[in-house]
Amino acid sequence: MRGYLARKTLVYGLTFVVAVTLNWLIPRLMPGDPVQRMVARAAVQHPETIASMTDYYERTFGLDLPIWQQYLNYWAALFRGDLGTSVWLFPAPVSEVVLDAVPYTLGIMIPAILLSFVVGNTVGAMAARSRWLDNVALPVGYLVTAMPYMWLAILLAWGFGVALGWFPVAGGYDFGLVPQWSWSFAADLLQHWFLPFLSLFLVSLGGWAIGMRNLIIYELESDYANYLAALGAPKRLIRQYAFRNAQLPQITGLALQLGTILGGALVTEIVFAYPGLGKLVLSAIQNQDFFLLQGTLLFVVIGVLVANFVIDIVYVLVDPRTRTGLTGGTA
């Protein structure tokens, strides 16, 4: 287990470094110059004014130092939790902007991932035992999985929001409300949350169901299942075992999927104008706010890394095979 975790940690550490470095490179590689943006925004024309403003913003964004120092400073600032200053939302600190958006994204992602995982796996397991259900669930599952995230979101917004008017189609909570601890506010929050959540939930659902169905079929064919059956174990017990074992690859799959789901969440947020990271990323790009983009991406990467790490720990807990030190030799 130690070896397993050590290896994972190494991968995560490496990914982190790569991600941070890539991140740091973004504003330096992207076309357009943040300083220029700030100056241009002021729409001044005076040469001296331009020069002094340019100077000022260069200092503010730390772009006046030698490149290696910028890189080191970046790391140092990172550990202080300082992600720089937003260009678009100047002078708001990026970390604050990002932190404000994070709860919304997590708020739709975590329930959607967990619920779709649980429900999907359950449906898949059921499909694996019933031919009827299989014939229905499988094609439906595939079609749902094949839907572009935003299209499902658009349809939901159109159907439940525009046509039926049951749910609002924009914002995190009603514009007439002030955030507070109250039932009416919570209900409103929930109402705004529901459609983005639902679209993400639905799209992820099919994949899990199908994966589970296939895995269970494999598991039911496995030796231990046959042995249990030969010893007169009821189908229930065998299914229970198969389900449990089939969940392991599903959990790994979950780790693999995180990035993708996140992409979906971003797009979904955009459709529903939900004030999460997705909208932030898009705005950052549209406004060439590299520092915000940088910060958001970093946050996202760290989020995915942490989630992956958690999944790996969970994995160690549920799969004894990881604990025996049988980390794969190459043979």
Add this chain to the structure above:
Amino acid sequence: MALAVNDLKVWYRTRRGDVKALDGVTFEVADGEIMGIAGESGCGKTTLGKALIRLDTRMKHVGGTVVLDDDELPIGDDNAMRRHRYREVSLIPQYAMSAMNPTRKIGRMIRDLLGAHNVRYNDVLPELERRLKLVGLEPDVLGRYPIELSGGMKQRVVLVLSTLLDPSLLIGDEVTSALDVSSQKAVARALVEFRDHGFVKSMIVITHDISVLFQVADTILVMYAGHLAEKAPAKTIISDPLHPYTKMLIGALPKVGDRYEEQQLEGIEGRPPSLLEPPAGCRFRDRCPLAHDRCAEAPPFREVAEGHHVACWAVS
């Protein structure tokens, strides 16, 4: 009489037709008897073992009966069979290495399995531990995962687990094949011991290694291409086989003293017939040096001496 199999036919469904893997076999296994089954690969040994406990989805029961302790086993009916499994017929599978759920502790799995048979784990725990000791395992294996055990250990755990409810009949399929000689010996001996202790009444041991059978079995049944060829006490099969196939099979086995330079053994020419459309009559006909016209008709499996059955026209 513990087990009586009468004209049992079990076939595999395939796209190209039925594979007649078990095509009318009749034999008995007495109380306390360890019967070994030997034969070339693909002759139906495993099929026979499975037929007695659980047909898989591709197998179909075409005919014949199996009577265990005066009860007919409903082998074609999976649900009805469930009642008989484990308590009456039990199995040590060919794949003992992977027979246990990799993600459950062994004790937990036994508890679940016993629970499914309405037996309280704690009631049998002392007996379980006693038997584990008997096969040289510490009771703490119950708290371990299968992957933490070596092959021989797993094989022995499966042996204990499979016989925990003292079944009348235990079927062991290639129980020792994957093991090193020393583990092989230990497991084989444990089998005999279990019979001696009365944990199981009778046993069918399937292996292609006849020398192991010679060590553990009371009687040996030789199969050929879905048919029975010969059944006799182990010593007799080794020293006085009657069926030409058995003779050639035994003759092809080098003993530890044999050397190529001194005495060249001979194999059996040819291959067994396809079981998809097996030829009528004696299935060994094509490879048999004694074959004659009569062999176009299937020879009956006759008792030619006390406890010695042979299916060959050439044997009187």
Add this chain to the structure above:
Amino acid sequence: GCSGGGGSAPTPAANPYASAEGMDAATELVGEYPREETLFTSGTQWGPPSSWNPIPGAGHATGARGLLYEPLFQFDPITLELTPWLAEGGEWTGDDTYELTLREGLTWQDGETLDAEDVVFTAELGKVDAVPYSNIWTWLDKVEATGDTTVEFTFSDPRYQEWDNWLYSTMVLPEHLMSDWSDEDLLANPNEEPVGSGAFKFSAVGQDRMVWERNDDWWAKSELGLEMPMKYIVDVVNTSNEVALGLMLSGSLDLSNNFLPGVNTLVDSGQVSTYYEGEPYMLAAASANLIPNQTRAPMDDVDFRQALARSIDVDKIVANAYGGLVSKAHPSGLVPAFEQYYDQDVAAEHGFTFDADEAASILADAGYEDTDGDGFVETPDGEQIDLKLIVPAGWTDWMEAARVIAEDASAAGIKVTADFPDAGAVDDARATGDFDLLINGNAGISNTPWTYYNYAFYQPIQEQMLAGNFGRYEDKEAWELVQDLSRTETGTPEFDSTLSEVQEKFMTDLPAIPLWYNGAWAQYNESQWTNWPKEGREDAYFPVMWNNYVQMGGLNALLALEPAG
């Protein structure tokens, strides 16, 4: 939830940004903005508000200029009148002195008096380079408070047009709060506890909204008898057209100040209303110009520019891309508010209109011919012409328009393709001159036509062009004319004649090709608030709350609203 909640004014927490999002600070606030006392508006704010510092020209919460801080004068783009606001009045007491009188009883929201010192402080801030209006000090000599309410400005080079502009576009700042700001603060201090003098105070802020609360101690209540009808303004951050439209249709939004595609059909069906009942529905806010980069061939050739201008069927853009929501631009480039300044004779003689045949003949006369038979003309030197028209990705109406322009130009034999880089890339290209053609609408409505021509002819050509003349048109004479215009007082005959000369220069040289007018996008949902500005109404003000437009009618439009029912 507790509604109503009059009384205790919320004290903004140290970091208002956190306070609105963090639930704890919010307990002090009202739970819900009562619908009948709240105006919901959108289309002005494109990102989470993050600054309330009115000094930089942009980047602060919209409303910081106008609602929170106030200028000396207001300007009405419909009547073209400058009305005293914080100022009681002002006049030129000499050729180069201007005397300004403040009203009595002006107060800051924290109770301090707003007096002449604040105005002097504001003007002198311009001496700091980084302050956007620092250029006034190239022609302003000195500022002096001559009394509590009087200020005297002395000019080295009086530029009347530009001065008027300064008077209504500069916010008077509180000296007692900002005098200790460092030069850097002037640009970068988010001013999170803003204290202005205006009708509204900072109330709350969120990712997706800015909330203003009525300043019940507003000086204008007693001084001018003005009463804001709404207690709150919730300015919803604009995320996209379709979101805004959705909110608008559901009645959650009273005023939307952005382009809502297809809104013409909704006006026709009575779901929303606009300034005009029919086409063009909106007032014009600025002209959208096709900017040819005149440092590159063949855009440096005026004949080519003339031909290009004539090849574009603007009516098609107006009808199809905009659904009639805009109107075609006058060849002078001036918005219809300046209709009185249009020199129709010049326009008749030099102005261009869509005429593909004429475009072709101009091209042919100037030596542009399709020598290689690819359907597109080459330069007289035989060089291939392959121009790229850039428009920011995501600016859907302009993208569609650009496609039409490219199509039309190509049909006339000028090979143009539309390309949609990021907004930032377009900005960079524009600033550095690394483009062939682009569309720009930076010069909006103002107090004077001078603004537009200043934008079109601006000199000198610098490495980076940020305020105008993006096409880098070089002509000394033209620039002199524009400067003369600036130095001339409105209403004088010299002003009109100079303006005519400038217009002629503009139409003959075409430094920029005016195409259509970007609308002063404003659509109203009248279910909560009525008496919106409409054509023909007496008190119809320019209904736009954009940054720098509040003092150009937005505030008055608000004041005129009445609760429905």
Add this chain to the structure above:
Amino acid sequence: MLTLDQLDKVYKTGTFGTSDLHAVRQVSLDVQRGEVVSLIGESGSGKSTIGKLVLHLLSSTGGTITFDGQDVTKLGFRARRDYYRKVQGVFQDPFSSFNPIYKVDRTFETLRRSYFPRVSSGEWRERLDDALAAVTLEPDDILGKFPHQLSGGQLQRLLIARALLLDIELLVADEIISMLDASTRIDVLNLLGELKGRGLGILFVTHDLSLGNYVSDRVVILYKGRVVERGDTGAVFDDPLHPYTRDLLASVPHLDRTWEEVEAQEAERTRRLAGRCLYHEDIAAQGRSLGDEARSVDGVPNGLGLVEHAPGHFVGCFRMAAEDECPAGPAVKP
């Protein structure tokens, strides 16, 4: 002809090869022309690893392999091809030795393309027929078929025929009969015997002692990657010296004696030896002390060699000192 000297193989396992698995330790042996040498040991004792080292499918971590005086551990791609003209291998699983998606002929085609690009089709066919005849296969029964259409015995013989096409001098046969049926096994064994008669040297890897005994001239007993005993087949089988060898022999299921009978005989031998360690005794008799040689790696002494207890009959030991307990265990468990 083939000589292994102090051969070592360490597998790197774990992330970036952080942990070692010492699979073969200090193995020395030799194979002469016309001789079958059996490598015998339990699973994991390193038999296959040695086979693969000889075939240059693995690179060794120490020691030398010489073939006719030439060190073959460091051959380049080209030199290796020449080496393979003389040395070939056949492996345990006949079914996995053929690519299941191709007809069996392809194995020969590959060989031809590599080694006999200039041989005409007709001549090739002739050679092929000869080789097949040598392994008693009918070309018509075999060629043009897929591997799953043939029996394991046929496939194994095909592989031997493939080796024969090259006119080889040494064959490494790794458990070539363990997957075969009793009835076909003996044919393959007999074939080996016949090849030996033709002057081929064979390194025969097996865990089955009765088979090892049947064809081989000399045997090498491996335990945990080390040679514990080595000598003429007869000598080793009749008079096993090392406790591990004796344990192995006692565990073999015989066809003519029961385990009880074998054990009785073994117990007799144990009594006779009375816990003596021949290796240490011999070392002491030579007047040597183990000293530095007894350095241990993973609890297994590495430097310990073998002593020649009887002419041509070598024995090794796992104990550093005669009093230690033998890691291979007592010959027969009490």
Add this chain to the structure above:
Amino acid sequence: MTATQPTAGPGVEASEQPGVAGATPGGPVAGRKPGGDARETLYFALRNPKVIIGLVVVLGFLLLGLIGPAFLRYAPMDYAGPPMAPPSADFPFGTTTFGQDVFAQFVAGLRSTFLVGLLGGGVAAVIGMTIGFVAGYRGGLIDELLNMLTNVVLVIPGFVVLIIINAYLGVRSVPMQALYIGIFSWPWVARAVRAQTLSLRTRDFIDLAKLSGVGVGTILRREVAPNMYSYLFMTFVLLFGGSILTAASLDFIGLGPTNAMSLGLMMNQAVQWSALHLGLWWWFVPPGLGITLIVGSLYIMNVGLDEVFNPKLREM
């Protein structure tokens, strides 16, 4: 990159589980019936309704995209008819706010969609397979490094990176987009291929090929890869669908090709021009439905293929 992984069969995920590498249950290699059964495969493929349905739908759309433009009166961008017209005989899918023919756009969009699928899937397949082959076959340090690379790319949220690359390079053409997508969707392929290669590498026929003096490249090409064709094909099908979905997402958020029509772009424009609120459902329903049907059919076809290649599933 979207939603493909969970359907990639258990072989994929299981491969990273320590201790079970190579022992994946019924992975394509293990589950595949050995031996030149191309005909049998075809037999099952042509009788598998899932394969047939999937293939028919995909090919139907492909055909429409290929030959459709020839029969259209309007180019996708032409202001062809009255604005906002609902579906009619003239305009089967209605018109946009500008009066463009939605059907013409749809047909043009299909082309980009297939191009993106083909190119993006192709690039990802090539990279993934190359890395998987090399890592699996070479082993050792190279494997560790490539594995590390794979894991790093896997963990980095590809979509976000894609957004950035797209914004950064600003080259907005369909092939470029496909290229970027391909560059970020290979890791799971590499993993899966590596696992398969690992298990194939230990097969004796690889050693035998080496003994025949065959070089590494040839072995990979002629011995390893052909054994995985079925698997590689299925992988490609999944990548194809995934690329289409990813491209649609990119197009939708405005990072699509600037001078071409695509289904994602249609949705983007529909939404931007308020089709939802103006009730122009015919503008945004067809492109999404088209993508869903194409990708869904690909997925269903993939299940069908899985069943064809994998007898165990066929039983279900």
